[in-house]
Amino acid sequence: MSRRRFVVLDRDGTLIVERNYLSDPDQVELITGAAAGLRRLQALGLGLIIVTNQSGIGRGLFDRAQVDLIHGRLIELLRAHSVHLDGIYLCPHRPEDHCACRKPKSGLVEQAARDLDFDPATSFVIGDKVCDVDLGHAIGATTFLVRTGYGAELETTGAALPDFVVDDVQAAVPAVQRLLAAQKRIMVYGD
Numbered sequence: 001m002s003r004r005r006f007v008v009l010d011r012d013g014t015l016i017v018e019r020n021y022l023s024d025p026d027q028v029e030l031i032t033g034a035a036a037g038l039r040r041l042q043a044l045g046l047g048l049i050i051v052t053n054q055s056g057i058g059r060g061l062f063d064r065a066q067v068d069l070i071h072g073r074l075i076e077l078l079r080a081h082s083v084h085l086d087g088i089y090l091c092p093h094r095p096e097d098h099c100a101c102r103k104p105k106s107g108l109v110e111q112a113a114r115d116l117d118f119d120p121a122t123s124f125v126i127g128d129k130v131c132d133v134d135l136g137h138a139i140g141a142t143t144f145l146v147r148t149g150y151g152a153e154l155e156t157t158g159a160a161l162p163d164f165v166v167d168d169v170q171a172a173v174p175a176v177q178r179l180l181a182a183q184k185r186i187m188v189y190g191d
Contacts, residue, residue, distance in 0.1 A: 006086070006118045007041050007176075008109055008141065010127030011052040013149015014169065016074060018128075023062040025073035031148050035081035037170030044173075044180060046124070047086040047116060051108045053131065057092035064092065087112055104134030124176055126169055127151075133160040142179060144172045 012018050015038075017029040038048055056062050071088050078085060089108040091101040101107035109120050125136030128149030136143030145151050145162035146169060154160050166172045 003118050003122075004045065004047050004116075005122045005124075005180075006047040006049055006112070006116065008112075008120075008123050008125045008136070009038075009048065009050050009169070010103075010129065010132045010149075011050050011074070011088075013128040013151065014126060014132070014146055015050070018149045021056040021059075021061050022070060023056065023066050025069045028070055028073040028077065030077050031168060033168050033170035035078055035083055037168065037173055038078065038083045039081055040170070040173045041176065042083060044177065046176075047118065048084070049086050049112050049116070050088045050090075051103060051112070051135070052088070052090045053103050054090045054092055055094045055102075058094040058097060067092075086116055103129075103131040104138055106135060106138045109135065109139050124172070124179075126172055128154070130154065130160045133162045136162070142176075144175070146172070 009015055012022060015031060015034045017031055019027050042048060054067055057064055057067060075085060089112050091099060091108060093099040093102050113120050121140035123141040125132060125141045126144040126146060128146050128151035133143045133145055143162040144164045144166055145155060145160050146166055147155060148168050155165055164175050
């Protein structure tokens with residue numbers, strides 16, 4: 001039996017409204033359609049994880065406990081829409097720390113793959129920044145750039161080379177469905 005496949009999601013600008021160095025749980029606001037999109041991805045049998053860079057911790061702007069409160073609020077909002085996250089993985093480091101876990105490096109996805117027993121190369125990575133797309137390429141996943149957050153601006157620069165560009169998480173679902181169906185047909189009928 002094949003292992004469960006996962007969607008690797010960015011947090012800020014992808015699932016929740018971008019707020020520079022978000023530190024207040026009361027400011028967590030789901031992007032319109034994000035919960036519905038996650039619910040549909042979940043209904044396809046996919047696992048859902050968030051991988052997020054949170055350099056505000058390393059910069060001393062807020063601490064891990066504050067981020068945990070933000071994630072608690074996010075989980076609460078998603079639960080109200082019947083969405084379950086399988087995990088949230090975060091990098092607390094600054095870019096200049098050169099850690100192995102800061103996107104686009106793959107350390108956090110590798111940790112999640114060990115924790116949850118999945119193959120990162122079969123994942124779908126969805127985000128609004130170059131580091132999200134580059135992370136997806138680094139692990140061999142299918143990449144989606146969403147036009148929410150910084151995505152629309154990034155799309156115009158051509159700095160990211162995703163497999164798909166979509167309006168938001170919900171708009172990624174039909175493409176994911178088509179890819180899953182095509183791969184299922186290949187498995188049934190062979191190459």
